[in-house]
Amino acid sequence: MRRAALLVFALASVVDAAGAAAVTLKATLIGPQDDPRLERARLERATLGHPGGPAADGVQLALADAGFELEAAGAAIALSQAPARSVESARAAAIAAEKGGAALVLTDLPADWTLAVADAVTLPVLNLGAPDDRLRQQDCRPRLLHLLPSERMRADAIAQALVSRKWSKLLLLVGPSAPDQQRAAAAQASIKRYGLQLVDTRPFKLSTDPRERALANPLLLTAGQNYDAVWVVDTDGEFARGLPYRTVLPRPVVGDAGLVALAWHAQFERYGAPQVSRRFSKAVKRPMTDRDWAAWMAGKTLVALATAAPKGPNTAWAQALPRTTVDGAKGVALSFRAWDGQLRQPLLLTDGQGVVATAPIEGLLHPSDVLDTLGADAPEKLCKSAR
Amino acid sequence: MTLTTTRLLRCAAASLLLMLMLTAVARAQSPSGTVYVSSEKDDALTMIDLATLTVKGTIPTCKRGRHLQLTPERKLMLACSDSGVADLIDPASGQSMRHIPLGDDPEAFDLSPDGKTLYVSSEDDAAVVFIDIASGKRLREVKVGQEPEGVKVSVDGKLLYVTSEVASLVHAIDIASGKVVANIKVGKRPRRMAITPDGKELWVTCELDAGVTIVSTATHAVLANLKFEVKGARAQDITPVGIALARDGKRAFVALGRANHVAFVDVAARKVTDLVLVGKRAWNVALDKDEKRLFVVNGLSDDLSVIDVPAAKAIKTVPVGRVPYGVVVVE
Numbered sequence: 001m002r003r004a005a006l007l008v009f010a011l012a013s014v015v016d017a018a019g020a021a022a023v024t025l026k027a028t029l030i031g032p033q034d035d036p037r038l039e040r041a042r043l044e045r046a047t048l049g050h051p052g053g054p055a056a057d058g059v060q061l062a063l064a065d066a067g068f069e070l071e072a073a074g075a076a077i078a079l080s081q082a083p084a085r086s087v088e089s090a091r092a093a094a095i096a097a098e099k100g101g102a103a104l105v106l107t108d109l110p111a112d113w114t115l116a117v118a119d120a121v122t123l124p125v126l127n128l129g130a131p132d133d134r135l136r137q138q139d140c141r142p143r144l145l146h147l148l149p150s151e152r153m154r155a156d157a158i159a160q161a162l163v164s165r166k167w168s169k170l171l172l173l174v175g176p177s178a179p180d181q182q183r184a185a186a187a188q189a190s191i192k193r194y195g196l197q198l199v200d201t202r203p204f205k206l207s208t209d210p211r212e213r214a215l216a217n218p219l220l221l222t223a224g225q226n227y228d229a230v231w232v233v234d235t236d237g238e239f240a241r242g243l244p245y246r247t248v249l250p251r252p253v254v255g256d257a258g259l260v261a262l263a264w265h266a267q268f269e270r271y272g273a274p275q276v277s278r279r280f281s282k283a284v285k286r287p288m289t290d291r292d293w294a295a296w297m298a299g300k301t302l303v304a305l306a307t308a309a310p311k312g313p314n315t316a317w318a319q320a321l322p323r324t325t326v327d328g329a330k331g332v333a334l335s336f337r338a339w340d341g342q343l344r345q346p347l348l349l350t351d352g353q354g355v356v357a358t359a360p361i362e363g364l365l366h367p368s369d370v371l372d373t374l375g376a377d378a379p380e381k382l383c384k385s386a387r
Numbered sequence: 388m389t390l391t392t393t394r395l396l397r398c399a400a401a402s403l404l405l406m407l408m409l410t411a412v413a414r415a416q417s418p419s420g421t422v423y424v425s426s427e428k429d430d431a432l433t434m435i436d437l438a439t440l441t442v443k444g445t446i447p448t449c450k451r452g453r454h455l456q457l458t459p460e461r462k463l464m465l466a467c468s469d470s471g472v473a474d475l476i477d478p479a480s481g482q483s484m485r486h487i488p489l490g491d492d493p494e495a496f497d498l499s500p501d502g503k504t505l506y507v508s509s510e511d512d513a514a515v516v517f518i519d520i521a522s523g524k525r526l527r528e529v530k531v532g533q534e535p536e537g538v539k540v541s542v543d544g545k546l547l548y549v550t551s552e553v554a555s556l557v558h559a560i561d562i563a564s565g566k567v568v569a570n571i572k573v574g575k576r577p578r579r580m581a582i583t584p585d586g587k588e589l590w591v592t593c594e595l596d597a598g599v600t601i602v603s604t605a606t607h608a609v610l611a612n613l614k615f616e617v618k619g620a621r622a623q624d625i626t627p628v629g630i631a632l633a634r635d636g637k638r639a640f641v642a643l644g645r646a647n648h649v650a651f652v653d654v655a656a657r658k659v660t661d662l663v664l665v666g667k668r669a670w671n672v673a674l675d676k677d678e679k680r681l682f683v684v685n686g687l688s689d690d691l692s693v694i695d696v697p698a699a700k701a702i703k704t705v706p707v708g709r710v711p712y713g714v715v716v717v718e
Binding site for chain 2: 066069072073278369
């Protein structure tokens, strides 16, 4: 009698488990081990557009936010983290994640490492950390989606802001690093796209050597031409930080200092943004940066997939992913571009103190979606891989 | 007293009488009352005279006032996000009567039919808090999805509906037990709600879905999703928030946010009959007693549009405070 009762209990619990049938959506976040971007001195500088802390913070906030929603849908998400020391170990971590049953891989890695991960697995990869245009263009991959805006999108947002102010004559100052050169090309393309005028492009160098002063002194660098604004391309950020108010003409600085185009700023006041920023800073005791927003959006994408199909399986989530829309607290539902996997989104123009404007600027027209005035558009056909 | 002064006095008396008579006539012809508008950045209510449609003054309030509602005793109640209180204001005196503590970052609220209990969404805590108005005591806290927003009490006062902007859910909460009895999946970013006068349908505006989700209050099933279309505006620019229903339940008025229009909806047919152009980011709406005029708060142009309802046309724009939010008509 007693044995029979036990058996029934056991059966009941089996039935229970099967009835709930919550399949856990597993995702693995791969980031660099001993991330040089997160060294104390760098974090203390709090340069706009640079990470303010680990990407996991943003993803975890999205999952914590969704506790109720996941429970109501009978869905579950498990996020694991895999630090990578090299491109090889990033690849190995991705392969291990796929073997371990992960549905998606999230990366906060340099462009080459991101590509290695995307090529190593058959899973969808969400890119949170690489803004490089080549990942959306010549090196795009069919299952690689991007949450962080591309460099071109940021440059286009600045160009639009300049158009709206009629500040059309520009002096471009470009740093010495390879990313500086690539990003300067993006800036020049945006200047051309929006019909602005480039009066001169000059290289700068971070130095106090009197023999190099023509390259290093802001007064000398900004003399000899008339212009409406100075556009500075400085991936490192140290030179750009010291440029505003040190130009020979009283002109605004844009680009990597002065007015900067970002996916997010903690002072954004509209569309419920303050609540998101407040939840983030409450959880991890630091302001929410644009990188954190991209990570938060990756988490929200996982939540959208899991709640829409709580039972999965992985293949169903992979299929649903490109058509998933997410709410990024920027006033519109955000979706992925079919041609390059980029999340289309408004950008914020900030001086670091507040949000001065948003892009797309008002009045700009586009045949299908005004958000596609930022970054590579479909007719350019820059991403050749089929999706 | 000279003859001239007597004449002057008589003349003055006569004109005074005439003025009084004229005022009386004017009163009889046009409604007397006040439109109150809360604004997020002024810590004040703007008062607009219903007859002349001009600003007649302001009332200082608690800080960052947003949701504004009339209590059953016809007092104004304003929830202030920064102060964390509800300001109870007597419209007759224009004075604050008392503050009721609401906790951190209160957003919207509703009152029990007897006016004794207040249900407020607390955005930061992802909860709905029940508060006894007389004592100001917190009676209960019910956890809900992130960023709870709109709060609505059912017609019989037994159920509480709360929207969660992040979870895209409407939670139905049994007031007596404080238990969530249903989670209703609606459109993206649900904001505000209205219940038809027969109590049968719950209309939920969905900001990022360009629509309204209509829910059966009996079964909690979604009956329909009404989508708005505005010529010249794309779906992503149609962001409905504020909603009001006519007393007979035949018409709904929905503010379409960044589409800068208000939609008049035939409730039974679930069809848009008119679209009225208003100011920037049309937010919350309120009707006057005769339902001849609809007042629309425009969050991004700091003004209030007045719509002539029978003509379906905006007839006047009145400048109000910075980032106006809620509106209530007292007649």
